[in-house]
Amino acid sequence: MSNAAAAAARRLKVSEISAKIFGNTFNPTNARTGNYILRQNFRGEHIVRYYPSEREMNMVKVPRLSRLVGMKLHDPDEMDRINVIDKRRERGKGAPKKGEGKRAALAKKKKR
Numbered sequence: 001m002s003n004a005a006a007a008a009a010r011r012l013k014v015s016e017i018s019a020k021i022f023g024n025t026f027n028p029t030n031a032r033t034g035n036y037i038l039r040q041n042f043r044g045e046h047i048v049r050y051y052p053s054e055r056e057m058n059m060v061k062v063p064r065l066s067r068l069v070g071m072k073l074h075d076p077d078e079m080d081r082i083n084v085i086d087k088r089r090e091r092g093k094g095a096p097k098k099g100e101g102k103r104a105a106l107a108k109k110k111k112r
Contacts (some may be wrong), residue, residue: 011027015028016028
């Protein structure tokens with residue numbers, strides 16, 4: 001063994017012992033270990049909470065289904081939406097009736 005090879009082997013041994021002492025991982029080939037992913041906080045619980053449960057989904061469907069059946073249930077979100085639409089219509093900002101929009105007006109002009 002030459003002097004340079006012996007020095008490199010000694011440096012490798014020292015870094016291995018140092019890693020053991022300080023609790024670091026010894027990775028002489030610099031291979032990718034994926035350790036940065038394992039150090040991150042677990043996100044599974046947040047992801048599970050993001051999607052509504054089956055029961056919550058059924059509660060969302062109840063007001064929609066009740067309209068089909070004819071039941072009168074109070075849906076505050078729907079009531080708010082209808083109130084906002086009514087207020088916009090009063091100010092003249094609501095959606096046009098079917099067949100009275102921009103496209104219909106252009107079509108009427110072309111027919112003349």
